[in-house]
Amino acid sequence: MCGIVGYVGQQEAVPILLDGLQKLEYRGYDSAGLAVISRGRLELRRCQGKLKHLVELVARSPLKSVVGLGHTRWATHGRPSEENAHPHTNTDGTLAVVHNGIIENDRALHQELEKAGYKFASDTDSEVFAHLIDKYYRPGTPLETAVRRAVARVKGTFALGVVSQREPQKIVAARRGSPLIVGLGNKEFFIASDVPALLPHTREVLYVADNELVVITPAGVKLTNAEGRAVVRKPDHITWDALQAEKGGYKHFMLKEIFEQPQVIEDTLRGRVSGLGGEVILDSAHLTAAEVKNFRRIFLVACGTSWHAALVGKFLIESLAGIPTEVDFASEFRYRSPLVDRQSLVVLISQSGETADTLAALQEAKKRQAQTLTICNVLGSSMTREAHGTLYTHAGPEIGVASTKAFTAQLAALHLLALFLGRKSGNLSAAKATVHMDRLRGVPRLMEKVLKTDAHIQELSALLFKNKDFLYLGRGINYPIALEGALKLKEISYIHAEGYPAGEMKHGPIALIDGRMPVVTLATNSSVLEKVISNIQEVKTRDGSVLALVTRGNREVPKKADWVIEMPPMEESISPLLNVIPLQLLAYHVAVKRGCDVDQPRNLAKSVTVE
Numbered sequence: 001m002c003g004i005v006g007y008v009g010q011q012e013a014v015p016i017l018l019d020g021l022q023k024l025e026y027r028g029y030d031s032a033g034l035a036v037i038s039r040g041r042l043e044l045r046r047c048q049g050k051l052k053h054l055v056e057l058v059a060r061s062p063l064k065s066v067v068g069l070g071h072t073r074w075a076t077h078g079r080p081s082e083e084n085a086h087p088h089t090n091t092d093g094t095l096a097v098v099h100n101g102i103i104e105n106d107r108a109l110h111q112e113l114e115k116a117g118y119k120f121a122s123d124t125d126s127e128v129f130a131h132l133i134d135k136y137y138r139p140g141t142p143l144e145t146a147v148r149r150a151v152a153r154v155k156g157t158f159a160l161g162v163v164s165q166r167e168p169q170k171i172v173a174a175r176r177g178s179p180l181i182v183g184l185g186n187k188e189f190f191i192a193s194d195v196p197a198l199l200p201h202t203r204e205v206l207y208v209a210d211n212e213l214v215v216i217t218p219a220g221v222k223l224t225n226a227e228g229r230a231v232v233r234k235p236d237h238i239t240w241d242a243l244q245a246e247k248g249g250y251k252h253f254m255l256k257e258i259f260e261q262p263q264v265i266e267d268t269l270r271g272r273v274s275g276l277g278g279e280v281i282l283d284s285a286h287l288t289a290a291e292v293k294n295f296r297r298i299f300l301v302a303c304g305t306s307w308h309a310a311l312v313g314k315f316l317i318e319s320l321a322g323i324p325t326e327v328d329f330a331s332e333f334r335y336r337s338p339l340v341d342r343q344s345l346v347v348l349i350s351q352s353g354e355t356a357d358t359l360a361a362l363q364e365a366k367k368r369q370a371q372t373l374t375i376c377n378v379l380g381s382s383m384t385r386e387a388h389g390t391l392y393t394h395a396g397p398e399i400g401v402a403s404t405k406a407f408t409a410q411l412a413a414l415h416l417l418a419l420f421l422g423r424k425s426g427n428l429s430a431a432k433a434t435v436h437m438d439r440l441r442g443v444p445r446l447m448e449k450v451l452k453t454d455a456h457i458q459e460l461s462a463l464l465f466k467n468k469d470f471l472y473l474g475r476g477i478n479y480p481i482a483l484e485g486a487l488k489l490k491e492i493s494y495i496h497a498e499g500y501p502a503g504e505m506k507h508g509p510i511a512l513i514d515g516r517m518p519v520v521t522l523a524t525n526s527s528v529l530e531k532v533i534s535n536i537q538e539v540k541t542r543d544g545s546v547l548a549l550v551t552r553g554n555r556e557v558p559k560k561a562d563w564v565i566e567m568p569p570m571e572e573s574i575s576p577l578l579n580v581i582p583l584q585l586l587a588y589h590v591a592v593k594r595g596c597d598v599d600q601p602r603n604l605a606k607s608v609t610v611e
């Protein structure tokens, strides 16, 4: 993981780098550091812990410069500490490197460099880059040549930024497998791991592709391929605006993002559902009717919250398109020899488009001749460049590490995909598709109503936040929502929580039930409500306490549950989009009550770009 940022231009680099790091802190916050060229000399500032410590350090010990690099770390090799914080330097401290990724042949390179007399000052794999570049950086050799030779020796993934006091107006950057973007300004240029770091300065960006190397100076940008040949690429224009990446008056990004969901769903549906003939327009998916009719099986592959979206997607695709659908964890899919062939559609679901396991699963699916489609939130991310087609979720930048709005945008996108496949395969009539589209279009308005439960949920969280364990139960299409509710609570409040299919409870977890474990139950109106009510009864019989989501007007559930959250009447097929919101809010308020760092929970990072 980790975030990197770099600046070359006419302005003071340090505030730009610190602001950029703040926008990238979601990528990791075990340590942070800067390297700048100040009056011809390389200067470093590095700290263990969050960025605020680096900001304090720089305030105590200021730096003046117009060129520099910044890094915020999520530790893989080497525990979080100042020595392991980036940037790393060569032995005489004249060049510095920031790195996001993993060097797989770290041991071999380490030994080779030690034999050649290089001294290592950290336990990180990244430091190898600093010494390896130094080795090739002979007098008269330009920095980019040394970097090119060094990266050719490295196995693994990287987005890399390098500065040297010998060429003080230059940053050399390279990538393989980890994201890297160049921001284009007026006589000033930037590198970054992600768009939000660039938004205050420019919306014109160049996406650096794998095995490319880029040199930025105040005079411009030079992009080359692995062989050193010039690459000409048109810049992309980013439509996200800087305000979307700010808190906008909310206490946390997560809360803001929860409240953005009605707008996000509208944006994700916009231009894709036509009132005419029940058609769904998904041009960028690049799927023809003939291809859809040829699919024998669909695989939905993802990690974490995106995997929960995939579980809901299975229900939707099988019921609307009638195509058998399997759901896989990306980390399992890539190693289990899946029965994927040219009659398969493999759908990779990822907010970031950079998750290492999901990206590897995409490559595996392509190797096996499958058609691939990614449902993704980040324009130009690795998955969108590798998959045959892309279905963008238009959630805007999601900064909170716990995914909320990106999840519901994925659910909406999967709904669209299911309708699209249903129409193209001939399984779904235009009339039925139109009914479903109308329901989907009604989701933002229903979400607004659900968000009004916020104050009530805050009160409930005051009663529940001291509990050490929670169980979440759901059935059918709401079983994945039970999993997602439990994951949200675990991630941000560090409370142990388990999601379970309600009917499975009696096969084991029922042994855990006592008065100290609240059971959050999804009991809104559905084809399986009677069964869910029996499950609530089973909990109550064993002195458990139940918090139930219930459809307004239902009389039976409130009689049995200890606490209820009333939901507006809604169709079962869209209920996951709505039922997840109170669970997001519950996790949020419980975490706030426990004094947890909601937006940057311990040990986590937003995109997991390592295996």
Ligand code: AGP
Binding pocket: 303, 304, 305, 306, 349, 350, 351, 352, 353, 354, 355, 358, 401, 402, 403, 404, 491, 604, 605, 606, 607, 608
């Ligand atoms: C979500 O709250 C998590 N932080 C995490 O499970 C996430 O969904 C997972 O890492 C997948 O990320 P992606 O969607 O960017 O691929």
